[in-house]
Amino acid sequence: MLQQRFLQECPYTDLTVRFRSWEEKVVAILNVVRRREITERNPRTHWEGPTRFCGYNIAFFDFERESRIVHGPLLHDIPPSRHHYLDDSVNVITIKVAVSDVRFPIDVYGTVLARDGYDHRCIYVFRRGRDAPQHITKKNCMLALTGPNRALGGIYNMCFEFHLKIKGDGEVDEDFSKGLMPCGSYRPSTRIPSTYSLHSYLSRMDLMCMLVPYALEASIGVNFLNGESTFTGKILASTSASDSIKMVLYDSQVDGAKKEFGSGGSVSLRRHVVSVERGQDLLLHFYMHDSYNKSRRLKFVIANGVEERICDLGTYKLQVKIIWKGIFSQQGASLRSIGDDLVLWS
Incomplete structure:
Protein backbone atom coordinates (compact mmCIF):
# COMPACT_ATOMS: atom_id res chain seq x y z
CA MET A 1 0.00 0.00 0.00
CA LEU A 2 2.83 2.39 0.81
CA GLN A 3 4.47 1.64 -2.52
CA GLN A 4 1.23 2.25 -4.41
CA ARG A 5 0.71 5.54 -2.60
CA PHE A 6 4.28 6.58 -3.40
CA LEU A 7 3.81 5.84 -7.08
CA GLN A 8 0.55 7.83 -7.12
CA GLU A 9 1.94 10.90 -5.36
CA CYS A 10 5.57 11.03 -6.47
CA PRO A 11 6.04 13.37 -9.46
CA TYR A 12 9.30 11.61 -10.39
CA THR A 13 8.15 8.03 -10.91
CA ASP A 14 10.81 7.65 -13.62
CA LEU A 15 13.35 7.33 -10.80
CA THR A 16 11.62 4.17 -9.50
CA VAL A 17 12.60 2.08 -12.52
CA ARG A 18 15.57 -0.25 -12.41
CA PHE A 19 18.64 1.34 -13.99
CA ARG A 20 21.33 -0.58 -15.80
CA SER A 21 24.16 1.37 -14.21
CA TRP A 22 24.89 3.91 -11.50
CA GLU A 23 25.82 6.50 -14.14
CA GLU A 24 22.43 6.12 -15.80
CA LYS A 25 20.67 6.76 -12.49
CA VAL A 26 22.84 9.82 -11.78
CA VAL A 27 21.87 11.30 -15.16
CA ALA A 28 18.19 10.66 -14.42
CA ILE A 29 18.49 12.37 -11.02
CA LEU A 30 20.37 15.33 -12.55
CA ASN A 31 17.57 15.66 -15.12
CA VAL A 32 15.05 15.94 -12.26
CA VAL A 33 17.19 18.51 -10.44
CA ARG A 34 17.52 20.71 -13.54
CA ARG A 35 13.78 20.48 -14.23
CA ARG A 36 13.10 21.71 -10.72
CA GLU A 37 15.48 24.64 -11.30
CA ILE A 38 13.45 25.86 -14.29
CA THR A 39 10.05 25.26 -12.66
CA GLU A 40 8.28 28.37 -11.39
CA ARG A 41 4.84 29.37 -10.23
CA ASN A 42 3.14 31.67 -12.73
CA PRO A 43 1.51 34.48 -10.71
CA ARG A 44 -0.95 35.18 -13.51
CA THR A 45 -2.33 31.66 -13.95
CA HIS A 46 -1.33 30.29 -10.51
CA TRP A 47 0.06 27.20 -12.26
CA GLU A 48 3.50 25.80 -11.62
CA GLY A 49 5.49 24.68 -14.64
CA PRO A 50 8.76 24.85 -16.58
CA THR A 51 9.83 28.15 -18.11
CA ARG A 52 12.45 26.60 -20.42
CA PHE A 53 12.71 23.69 -22.83
CA CYS A 54 12.51 20.28 -21.14
CA GLY A 55 11.10 17.99 -23.82
CA TYR A 56 13.92 15.48 -23.34
CA ASN A 57 16.51 14.66 -20.72
CA ILE A 58 18.13 18.02 -19.94
CA ALA A 59 20.79 16.77 -17.53
CA PHE A 60 23.58 18.24 -19.69
CA PHE A 61 21.54 20.49 -21.97
CA ASP A 62 23.01 23.98 -22.57
CA PHE A 63 20.05 26.38 -22.54
CA GLU A 64 22.11 29.27 -23.94
CA ARG A 65 23.81 27.56 -26.87
CA GLU A 66 22.72 28.98 -30.23
CA SER A 67 21.77 26.77 -33.16
CA ARG A 68 24.58 26.30 -35.69
CA ILE A 69 22.52 24.51 -38.32
CA VAL A 70 22.40 26.12 -41.77
CA HIS A 71 20.22 24.94 -44.62
CA GLY A 72 21.35 23.67 -47.97
CA PRO A 73 22.01 22.99 -50.73
CA LEU A 74 21.26 25.93 -52.99
CA LEU A 75 18.00 25.61 -54.88
CA HIS A 76 19.61 25.26 -58.31
CA ASP A 77 21.65 22.30 -56.97
CA ILE A 78 18.58 20.34 -55.84
CA PRO A 79 17.41 17.83 -58.48
CA PRO A 80 13.63 17.93 -59.16
CA SER A 81 13.34 14.36 -57.87
CA ARG A 82 14.25 15.64 -54.38
CA HIS A 83 11.78 18.53 -54.22
CA HIS A 84 9.08 16.44 -52.53
CA TYR A 85 11.49 15.81 -49.62
CA LEU A 86 11.43 19.49 -48.65
CA ASP A 87 10.42 19.99 -45.02
CA ASP A 88 7.63 22.16 -43.60
CA SER A 89 8.51 25.49 -42.02
CA VAL A 90 6.76 28.41 -40.35
CA ASN A 91 7.08 32.16 -40.69
CA VAL A 92 6.74 34.17 -37.48
CA ILE A 93 4.53 37.04 -38.59
CA THR A 94 4.18 39.16 -35.44
CA ILE A 95 4.53 39.06 -31.67
CA LYS A 96 2.21 41.51 -29.93
CA VAL A 97 1.67 42.78 -26.40
CA ALA A 98 -2.02 41.84 -26.26
CA VAL A 99 -2.56 42.58 -22.55
CA SER A 100 -0.42 44.44 -20.03
CA ASP A 101 -1.13 44.78 -16.31
CA VAL A 102 1.26 47.74 -16.28
CA ARG A 103 0.09 51.07 -17.62
CA PHE A 104 1.65 52.18 -20.91
CA PRO A 105 4.19 53.34 -21.92
CA ILE A 106 6.66 50.66 -20.86
CA ASP A 107 10.21 49.75 -21.86
CA VAL A 108 10.57 46.05 -22.64
CA TYR A 109 13.81 44.12 -23.07
CA GLY A 110 14.93 40.50 -23.03
CA THR A 111 14.56 37.62 -25.47
CA VAL A 112 12.03 35.57 -27.38
CA LEU A 113 13.61 32.50 -28.94
CA ALA A 114 12.50 29.51 -30.96
CA ARG A 115 13.67 25.93 -30.50
CA ASP A 116 12.83 23.80 -33.52
CA GLY A 117 12.94 20.05 -33.94
CA TYR A 118 16.37 19.97 -35.59
CA ASP A 119 18.52 20.60 -32.52
CA HIS A 120 16.39 22.51 -29.95
CA ARG A 121 19.11 25.17 -29.72
CA CYS A 122 18.45 28.92 -29.44
CA ILE A 123 17.17 30.74 -32.54
CA TYR A 124 16.53 34.30 -31.46
CA VAL A 125 13.42 36.02 -32.76
CA PHE A 126 13.67 39.07 -30.49
CA ARG A 127 16.68 40.13 -28.42
CA ARG A 128 17.30 43.48 -26.70
CA GLY A 129 19.52 44.38 -23.79
CA ARG A 130 18.54 46.49 -20.81
CA ASP A 131 20.43 49.46 -22.22
CA ALA A 132 18.37 49.37 -25.46
CA PRO A 133 14.78 48.37 -24.59
CA GLN A 134 11.83 48.73 -26.94
CA HIS A 135 9.42 51.53 -26.01
CA ILE A 136 5.88 50.12 -26.02
CA THR A 137 3.21 52.82 -26.07
CA LYS A 138 -0.10 51.00 -26.50
CA LYS A 139 -1.96 47.70 -26.53
CA ASN A 140 -1.27 45.35 -29.48
CA CYS A 141 2.04 47.05 -30.19
CA MET A 142 4.35 44.69 -32.09
CA LEU A 143 7.79 43.71 -30.91
CA ALA A 144 10.49 44.72 -33.42
CA LEU A 145 11.57 41.21 -34.39
CA THR A 146 15.19 40.57 -35.26
CA GLY A 147 15.00 36.95 -36.44
CA PRO A 148 15.05 34.10 -36.99
CA ASN A 149 18.45 34.02 -38.69
CA ARG A 150 17.57 30.78 -40.50
CA ALA A 151 14.34 29.13 -41.57
CA LEU A 152 12.61 27.14 -38.83
CA GLY A 153 12.08 23.42 -39.40
CA GLY A 154 11.07 20.33 -37.49
CA ILE A 155 8.04 22.38 -36.52
CA TYR A 156 6.06 19.58 -34.86
CA ASN A 157 8.59 19.56 -32.01
CA MET A 158 8.94 23.33 -31.87
CA CYS A 159 8.41 25.74 -29.00
CA PHE A 160 9.08 29.38 -28.14
CA GLU A 161 10.61 30.71 -24.94
CA PHE A 162 9.73 34.16 -23.61
CA HIS A 163 12.05 35.95 -21.18
CA LEU A 164 10.93 39.59 -21.20
CA LYS A 165 11.30 42.22 -18.50
CA ILE A 166 10.11 45.78 -17.92
CA LYS A 167 12.93 48.21 -17.30
CA GLY A 168 12.36 50.00 -13.99
CA ASP A 169 13.30 53.51 -12.97
CA GLY A 170 16.05 52.21 -10.71
CA GLU A 171 17.95 48.94 -10.82
CA VAL A 172 14.93 46.74 -10.03
CA ASP A 173 13.11 45.34 -13.07
CA GLU A 174 9.95 43.23 -13.26
CA ASP A 175 9.29 40.02 -15.16
CA PHE A 176 6.83 40.92 -17.92
CA SER A 177 6.51 37.63 -19.82
CA LYS A 178 8.21 34.36 -18.96
CA GLY A 179 7.49 30.83 -20.03
CA LEU A 180 7.14 28.22 -22.75
CA MET A 181 4.81 28.41 -25.74
CA PRO A 182 4.52 25.00 -27.51
CA CYS A 183 3.52 25.38 -31.17
CA GLY A 184 3.80 21.92 -32.68
CA SER A 185 0.84 20.02 -31.29
CA TYR A 186 -1.20 20.08 -34.50
CA ARG A 187 -0.93 20.98 -38.17
CA PRO A 188 -2.19 24.54 -38.74
CA SER A 189 -3.68 25.85 -41.96
CA THR A 190 -1.45 26.83 -44.86
CA ARG A 191 -3.70 29.80 -45.73
CA ILE A 192 -4.86 31.12 -42.35
CA PRO A 193 -2.33 32.28 -39.74
CA SER A 194 -2.30 30.61 -36.33
CA THR A 195 -2.13 32.67 -33.14
CA TYR A 196 -0.69 31.28 -29.90
CA SER A 197 -0.95 33.08 -26.57
CA LEU A 198 1.22 33.05 -23.46
CA HIS A 199 -0.47 34.23 -20.26
CA SER A 200 2.25 34.91 -17.72
CA TYR A 201 3.36 37.35 -15.05
CA LEU A 202 2.22 40.85 -16.15
CA SER A 203 1.06 40.21 -19.72
CA ARG A 204 -0.51 38.18 -22.44
CA MET A 205 1.71 37.86 -25.50
CA ASP A 206 0.23 36.80 -28.86
CA LEU A 207 2.45 35.14 -31.46
CA MET A 208 1.10 34.84 -35.01
CA CYS A 209 2.72 32.41 -37.42
CA MET A 210 1.99 30.82 -40.79
CA LEU A 211 2.68 27.26 -41.89
CA VAL A 212 4.83 26.91 -45.03
CA PRO A 213 4.76 23.41 -46.59
CA TYR A 214 7.57 22.17 -48.90
CA ILE A 327 14.91 23.09 -46.16
CA PHE A 328 15.29 19.38 -45.47
CA SER A 329 14.52 17.42 -42.33
CA GLN A 330 17.25 15.47 -40.60
CA GLN A 331 15.47 12.24 -41.57
CA GLY A 332 15.72 13.08 -45.27
CA ALA A 333 19.12 14.73 -45.19
CA SER A 334 22.69 14.09 -44.20
CA LEU A 335 24.48 16.35 -41.71
CA ARG A 336 27.87 17.73 -42.69
CA SER A 337 30.07 19.68 -40.32
CA ILE A 338 31.73 22.89 -41.51
CA GLY A 339 33.61 24.46 -38.63
CA ASP A 340 31.10 24.85 -35.80
CA ASP A 341 28.10 24.71 -38.14
CA LEU A 342 26.00 21.72 -39.12
CA VAL A 343 24.72 21.88 -42.68
CA LEU A 344 21.51 20.09 -43.65
CA TRP A 345 22.04 18.63 -47.13
CA SER A 346 19.68 16.57 -49.21
Whole structure:
Protein backbone atom coordinates (compact mmCIF):
# COMPACT_ATOMS: atom_id res chain seq x y z
CA MET A 1 0.00 0.00 0.00
CA LEU A 2 2.83 2.39 0.81
CA GLN A 3 4.47 1.64 -2.52
CA GLN A 4 1.23 2.25 -4.41
CA ARG A 5 0.71 5.54 -2.60
CA PHE A 6 4.28 6.58 -3.40
CA LEU A 7 3.81 5.84 -7.08
CA GLN A 8 0.55 7.83 -7.12
CA GLU A 9 1.94 10.90 -5.36
CA CYS A 10 5.57 11.03 -6.47
CA PRO A 11 6.04 13.37 -9.46
CA TYR A 12 9.30 11.61 -10.39
CA THR A 13 8.15 8.03 -10.91
CA ASP A 14 10.81 7.65 -13.62
CA LEU A 15 13.35 7.33 -10.80
CA THR A 16 11.62 4.17 -9.50
CA VAL A 17 12.60 2.08 -12.52
CA ARG A 18 15.57 -0.25 -12.41
CA PHE A 19 18.64 1.34 -13.99
CA ARG A 20 21.33 -0.58 -15.80
CA SER A 21 24.16 1.37 -14.21
CA TRP A 22 24.89 3.91 -11.50
CA GLU A 23 25.82 6.50 -14.14
CA GLU A 24 22.43 6.12 -15.80
CA LYS A 25 20.67 6.76 -12.49
CA VAL A 26 22.84 9.82 -11.78
CA VAL A 27 21.87 11.30 -15.16
CA ALA A 28 18.19 10.66 -14.42
CA ILE A 29 18.49 12.37 -11.02
CA LEU A 30 20.37 15.33 -12.55
CA ASN A 31 17.57 15.66 -15.12
CA VAL A 32 15.05 15.94 -12.26
CA VAL A 33 17.19 18.51 -10.44
CA ARG A 34 17.52 20.71 -13.54
CA ARG A 35 13.78 20.48 -14.23
CA ARG A 36 13.10 21.71 -10.72
CA GLU A 37 15.48 24.64 -11.30
CA ILE A 38 13.45 25.86 -14.29
CA THR A 39 10.05 25.26 -12.66
CA GLU A 40 8.28 28.37 -11.39
CA ARG A 41 4.84 29.37 -10.23
CA ASN A 42 3.14 31.67 -12.73
CA PRO A 43 1.51 34.48 -10.71
CA ARG A 44 -0.95 35.18 -13.51
CA THR A 45 -2.33 31.66 -13.95
CA HIS A 46 -1.33 30.29 -10.51
CA TRP A 47 0.06 27.20 -12.26
CA GLU A 48 3.50 25.80 -11.62
CA GLY A 49 5.49 24.68 -14.64
CA PRO A 50 8.76 24.85 -16.58
CA THR A 51 9.83 28.15 -18.11
CA ARG A 52 12.45 26.60 -20.42
CA PHE A 53 12.71 23.69 -22.83
CA CYS A 54 12.51 20.28 -21.14
CA GLY A 55 11.10 17.99 -23.82
CA TYR A 56 13.92 15.48 -23.34
CA ASN A 57 16.51 14.66 -20.72
CA ILE A 58 18.13 18.02 -19.94
CA ALA A 59 20.79 16.77 -17.53
CA PHE A 60 23.58 18.24 -19.69
CA PHE A 61 21.54 20.49 -21.97
CA ASP A 62 23.01 23.98 -22.57
CA PHE A 63 20.05 26.38 -22.54
CA GLU A 64 22.11 29.27 -23.94
CA ARG A 65 23.81 27.56 -26.87
CA GLU A 66 22.72 28.98 -30.23
CA SER A 67 21.77 26.77 -33.16
CA ARG A 68 24.58 26.30 -35.69
CA ILE A 69 22.52 24.51 -38.32
CA VAL A 70 22.40 26.12 -41.77
CA HIS A 71 20.22 24.94 -44.62
CA GLY A 72 21.35 23.67 -47.97
CA PRO A 73 22.01 22.99 -50.73
CA LEU A 74 21.26 25.93 -52.99
CA LEU A 75 18.00 25.61 -54.88
CA HIS A 76 19.61 25.26 -58.31
CA ASP A 77 21.65 22.30 -56.97
CA ILE A 78 18.58 20.34 -55.84
CA PRO A 79 17.41 17.83 -58.48
CA PRO A 80 13.63 17.93 -59.16
CA SER A 81 13.34 14.36 -57.87
CA ARG A 82 14.25 15.64 -54.38
CA HIS A 83 11.78 18.53 -54.22
CA HIS A 84 9.08 16.44 -52.53
CA TYR A 85 11.49 15.81 -49.62
CA LEU A 86 11.43 19.49 -48.65
CA ASP A 87 10.42 19.99 -45.02
CA ASP A 88 7.63 22.16 -43.60
CA SER A 89 8.51 25.49 -42.02
CA VAL A 90 6.76 28.41 -40.35
CA ASN A 91 7.08 32.16 -40.69
CA VAL A 92 6.74 34.17 -37.48
CA ILE A 93 4.53 37.04 -38.59
CA THR A 94 4.18 39.16 -35.44
CA ILE A 95 4.53 39.06 -31.67
CA LYS A 96 2.21 41.51 -29.93
CA VAL A 97 1.67 42.78 -26.40
CA ALA A 98 -2.02 41.84 -26.26
CA VAL A 99 -2.56 42.58 -22.55
CA SER A 100 -0.42 44.44 -20.03
CA ASP A 101 -1.13 44.78 -16.31
CA VAL A 102 1.26 47.74 -16.28
CA ARG A 103 0.09 51.07 -17.62
CA PHE A 104 1.65 52.18 -20.91
CA PRO A 105 4.19 53.34 -21.92
CA ILE A 106 6.66 50.66 -20.86
CA ASP A 107 10.21 49.75 -21.86
CA VAL A 108 10.57 46.05 -22.64
CA TYR A 109 13.81 44.12 -23.07
CA GLY A 110 14.93 40.50 -23.03
CA THR A 111 14.56 37.62 -25.47
CA VAL A 112 12.03 35.57 -27.38
CA LEU A 113 13.61 32.50 -28.94
CA ALA A 114 12.50 29.51 -30.96
CA ARG A 115 13.67 25.93 -30.50
CA ASP A 116 12.83 23.80 -33.52
CA GLY A 117 12.94 20.05 -33.94
CA TYR A 118 16.37 19.97 -35.59
CA ASP A 119 18.52 20.60 -32.52
CA HIS A 120 16.39 22.51 -29.95
CA ARG A 121 19.11 25.17 -29.72
CA CYS A 122 18.45 28.92 -29.44
CA ILE A 123 17.17 30.74 -32.54
CA TYR A 124 16.53 34.30 -31.46
CA VAL A 125 13.42 36.02 -32.76
CA PHE A 126 13.67 39.07 -30.49
CA ARG A 127 16.68 40.13 -28.42
CA ARG A 128 17.30 43.48 -26.70
CA GLY A 129 19.52 44.38 -23.79
CA ARG A 130 18.54 46.49 -20.81
CA ASP A 131 20.43 49.46 -22.22
CA ALA A 132 18.37 49.37 -25.46
CA PRO A 133 14.78 48.37 -24.59
CA GLN A 134 11.83 48.73 -26.94
CA HIS A 135 9.42 51.53 -26.01
CA ILE A 136 5.88 50.12 -26.02
CA THR A 137 3.21 52.82 -26.07
CA LYS A 138 -0.10 51.00 -26.50
CA LYS A 139 -1.96 47.70 -26.53
CA ASN A 140 -1.27 45.35 -29.48
CA CYS A 141 2.04 47.05 -30.19
CA MET A 142 4.35 44.69 -32.09
CA LEU A 143 7.79 43.71 -30.91
CA ALA A 144 10.49 44.72 -33.42
CA LEU A 145 11.57 41.21 -34.39
CA THR A 146 15.19 40.57 -35.26
CA GLY A 147 15.00 36.95 -36.44
CA PRO A 148 15.05 34.10 -36.99
CA ASN A 149 18.45 34.02 -38.69
CA ARG A 150 17.57 30.78 -40.50
CA ALA A 151 14.34 29.13 -41.57
CA LEU A 152 12.61 27.14 -38.83
CA GLY A 153 12.08 23.42 -39.40
CA GLY A 154 11.07 20.33 -37.49
CA ILE A 155 8.04 22.38 -36.52
CA TYR A 156 6.06 19.58 -34.86
CA ASN A 157 8.59 19.56 -32.01
CA MET A 158 8.94 23.33 -31.87
CA CYS A 159 8.41 25.74 -29.00
CA PHE A 160 9.08 29.38 -28.14
CA GLU A 161 10.61 30.71 -24.94
CA PHE A 162 9.73 34.16 -23.61
CA HIS A 163 12.05 35.95 -21.18
CA LEU A 164 10.93 39.59 -21.20
CA LYS A 165 11.30 42.22 -18.50
CA ILE A 166 10.11 45.78 -17.92
CA LYS A 167 12.93 48.21 -17.30
CA GLY A 168 12.36 50.00 -13.99
CA ASP A 169 13.30 53.51 -12.97
CA GLY A 170 16.05 52.21 -10.71
CA GLU A 171 17.95 48.94 -10.82
CA VAL A 172 14.93 46.74 -10.03
CA ASP A 173 13.11 45.34 -13.07
CA GLU A 174 9.95 43.23 -13.26
CA ASP A 175 9.29 40.02 -15.16
CA PHE A 176 6.83 40.92 -17.92
CA SER A 177 6.51 37.63 -19.82
CA LYS A 178 8.21 34.36 -18.96
CA GLY A 179 7.49 30.83 -20.03
CA LEU A 180 7.14 28.22 -22.75
CA MET A 181 4.81 28.41 -25.74
CA PRO A 182 4.52 25.00 -27.51
CA CYS A 183 3.52 25.38 -31.17
CA GLY A 184 3.80 21.92 -32.68
CA SER A 185 0.84 20.02 -31.29
CA TYR A 186 -1.20 20.08 -34.50
CA ARG A 187 -0.93 20.98 -38.17
CA PRO A 188 -2.19 24.54 -38.74
CA SER A 189 -3.68 25.85 -41.96
CA THR A 190 -1.45 26.83 -44.86
CA ARG A 191 -3.70 29.80 -45.73
CA ILE A 192 -4.86 31.12 -42.35
CA PRO A 193 -2.33 32.28 -39.74
CA SER A 194 -2.30 30.61 -36.33
CA THR A 195 -2.13 32.67 -33.14
CA TYR A 196 -0.69 31.28 -29.90
CA SER A 197 -0.95 33.08 -26.57
CA LEU A 198 1.22 33.05 -23.46
CA HIS A 199 -0.47 34.23 -20.26
CA SER A 200 2.25 34.91 -17.72
CA TYR A 201 3.36 37.35 -15.05
CA LEU A 202 2.22 40.85 -16.15
CA SER A 203 1.06 40.21 -19.72
CA ARG A 204 -0.51 38.18 -22.44
CA MET A 205 1.71 37.86 -25.50
CA ASP A 206 0.23 36.80 -28.86
CA LEU A 207 2.45 35.14 -31.46
CA MET A 208 1.10 34.84 -35.01
CA CYS A 209 2.72 32.41 -37.42
CA MET A 210 1.99 30.82 -40.79
CA LEU A 211 2.68 27.26 -41.89
CA VAL A 212 4.83 26.91 -45.03
CA PRO A 213 4.76 23.41 -46.59
CA TYR A 214 7.57 22.17 -48.90
CA ALA A 215 9.58 25.18 -47.84
CA LEU A 216 12.51 27.04 -49.33
CA GLU A 217 14.66 29.49 -47.39
CA ALA A 218 14.98 32.94 -49.00
CA SER A 219 17.79 35.06 -47.55
CA ILE A 220 17.21 38.68 -48.63
CA GLY A 221 19.56 41.62 -49.17
CA VAL A 222 18.67 45.15 -50.37
CA ASN A 223 21.30 47.56 -51.77
CA PHE A 224 21.42 51.13 -53.10
CA LEU A 225 23.23 51.61 -56.40
CA ASN A 226 23.04 55.37 -57.01
CA GLY A 227 24.97 57.29 -54.40
CA GLU A 228 24.16 58.37 -50.89
CA SER A 229 20.54 57.94 -49.80
CA THR A 230 18.35 58.69 -46.83
CA PHE A 231 15.93 55.81 -46.54
CA THR A 232 12.70 56.51 -44.63
CA GLY A 233 9.98 53.91 -44.73
CA LYS A 234 9.31 50.20 -44.42
CA ILE A 235 10.15 46.97 -46.21
CA LEU A 236 7.65 44.15 -45.75
CA ALA A 237 7.61 40.57 -47.01
CA SER A 238 4.86 38.08 -47.80
CA THR A 239 4.27 35.17 -50.17
CA SER A 240 1.83 34.71 -53.00
CA ALA A 241 0.15 31.99 -50.90
CA SER A 242 -0.82 34.63 -48.32
CA ASP A 243 -0.26 38.07 -49.82
CA SER A 244 -2.10 39.98 -47.08
CA ILE A 245 -0.06 38.46 -44.22
CA LYS A 246 3.07 40.60 -44.11
CA MET A 247 6.29 40.48 -42.06
CA VAL A 248 8.28 43.62 -41.24
CA LEU A 249 11.88 43.35 -42.46
CA TYR A 250 12.84 46.99 -41.96
CA ASP A 251 11.22 50.00 -40.30
CA SER A 252 13.11 53.30 -40.19
CA GLN A 253 11.05 54.43 -37.17
CA VAL A 254 12.32 51.65 -34.93
CA ASP A 255 15.06 52.80 -32.56
CA GLY A 256 18.51 52.02 -33.89
CA ALA A 257 17.46 51.59 -37.53
CA LYS A 258 20.12 52.83 -39.94
CA LYS A 259 18.77 55.47 -42.35
CA GLU A 260 21.84 56.86 -44.13
CA PHE A 261 23.35 54.75 -46.91
CA GLY A 262 26.22 55.38 -49.27
CA SER A 263 26.62 54.13 -52.84
CA GLY A 264 26.57 50.35 -52.83
CA GLY A 265 25.47 50.32 -49.20
CA SER A 266 23.04 47.66 -48.04
CA VAL A 267 19.91 48.26 -46.00
CA SER A 268 20.33 46.87 -42.49
CA LEU A 269 17.31 44.59 -42.48
CA ARG A 270 16.25 43.61 -38.99
CA ARG A 271 15.00 40.33 -40.48
CA HIS A 272 16.40 38.87 -43.67
CA VAL A 273 15.08 35.27 -43.81
CA VAL A 274 11.65 34.26 -45.12
CA SER A 275 10.30 30.75 -45.76
CA VAL A 276 8.55 30.37 -49.13
CA GLU A 277 6.53 27.42 -50.35
CA ARG A 278 8.02 25.76 -53.42
CA GLY A 279 6.13 27.04 -56.46
CA GLN A 280 4.95 30.21 -54.70
CA ASP A 281 6.44 33.70 -55.16
CA LEU A 282 8.24 35.86 -52.63
CA LEU A 283 6.67 39.33 -52.43
CA LEU A 284 8.61 42.34 -51.16
CA HIS A 285 6.66 45.52 -50.41
CA PHE A 286 8.45 48.89 -50.26
CA TYR A 287 6.72 51.87 -48.61
CA MET A 288 9.06 54.84 -48.51
CA HIS A 289 9.79 58.51 -49.11
CA ASP A 290 12.45 59.36 -51.67
CA SER A 291 15.01 62.17 -51.45
CA TYR A 292 12.30 64.65 -52.62
CA ASN A 293 10.06 63.43 -49.73
CA LYS A 294 7.57 61.96 -52.19
CA SER A 295 5.71 58.85 -51.09
CA ARG A 296 6.60 55.78 -53.15
CA ARG A 297 5.27 52.22 -53.23
CA LEU A 298 6.60 49.19 -54.99
CA LYS A 299 5.93 45.46 -54.92
CA PHE A 300 8.59 43.02 -56.09
CA VAL A 301 7.26 39.64 -57.24
CA ILE A 302 10.18 37.21 -57.10
CA ALA A 303 9.81 33.64 -58.33
CA ASN A 304 11.70 30.67 -56.90
CA GLY A 305 15.33 30.73 -57.98
CA VAL A 306 15.43 34.39 -59.09
CA GLU A 307 18.55 35.72 -57.41
CA GLU A 308 18.56 39.42 -58.36
CA ARG A 309 16.15 42.22 -59.27
CA ILE A 310 17.02 45.87 -60.01
CA CYS A 311 14.54 48.71 -60.40
CA ASP A 312 14.08 52.46 -60.01
CA LEU A 313 11.94 53.67 -57.13
CA GLY A 314 11.62 57.44 -57.36
CA THR A 315 15.14 58.81 -57.01
CA TYR A 316 16.50 55.47 -55.84
CA LYS A 317 17.95 52.57 -57.79
CA LEU A 318 17.43 49.44 -55.72
CA GLN A 319 19.05 46.04 -56.02
CA VAL A 320 17.40 43.07 -54.33
CA LYS A 321 19.45 39.89 -53.99
CA ILE A 322 18.07 36.51 -52.85
CA ILE A 323 19.87 33.34 -51.81
CA TRP A 324 17.54 30.34 -52.19
CA LYS A 325 18.16 27.14 -50.23
CA GLY A 326 16.25 23.96 -49.62
CA ILE A 327 14.91 23.09 -46.16
CA PHE A 328 15.29 19.38 -45.47
CA SER A 329 14.52 17.42 -42.33
CA GLN A 330 17.25 15.47 -40.60
CA GLN A 331 15.47 12.24 -41.57
CA GLY A 332 15.72 13.08 -45.27
CA ALA A 333 19.12 14.73 -45.19
CA SER A 334 22.69 14.09 -44.20
CA LEU A 335 24.48 16.35 -41.71
CA ARG A 336 27.87 17.73 -42.69
CA SER A 337 30.07 19.68 -40.32
CA ILE A 338 31.73 22.89 -41.51
CA GLY A 339 33.61 24.46 -38.63
CA ASP A 340 31.10 24.85 -35.80
CA ASP A 341 28.10 24.71 -38.14
CA LEU A 342 26.00 21.72 -39.12
CA VAL A 343 24.72 21.88 -42.68
CA LEU A 344 21.51 20.09 -43.65
CA TRP A 345 22.04 18.63 -47.13
CA SER A 346 19.68 16.57 -49.21
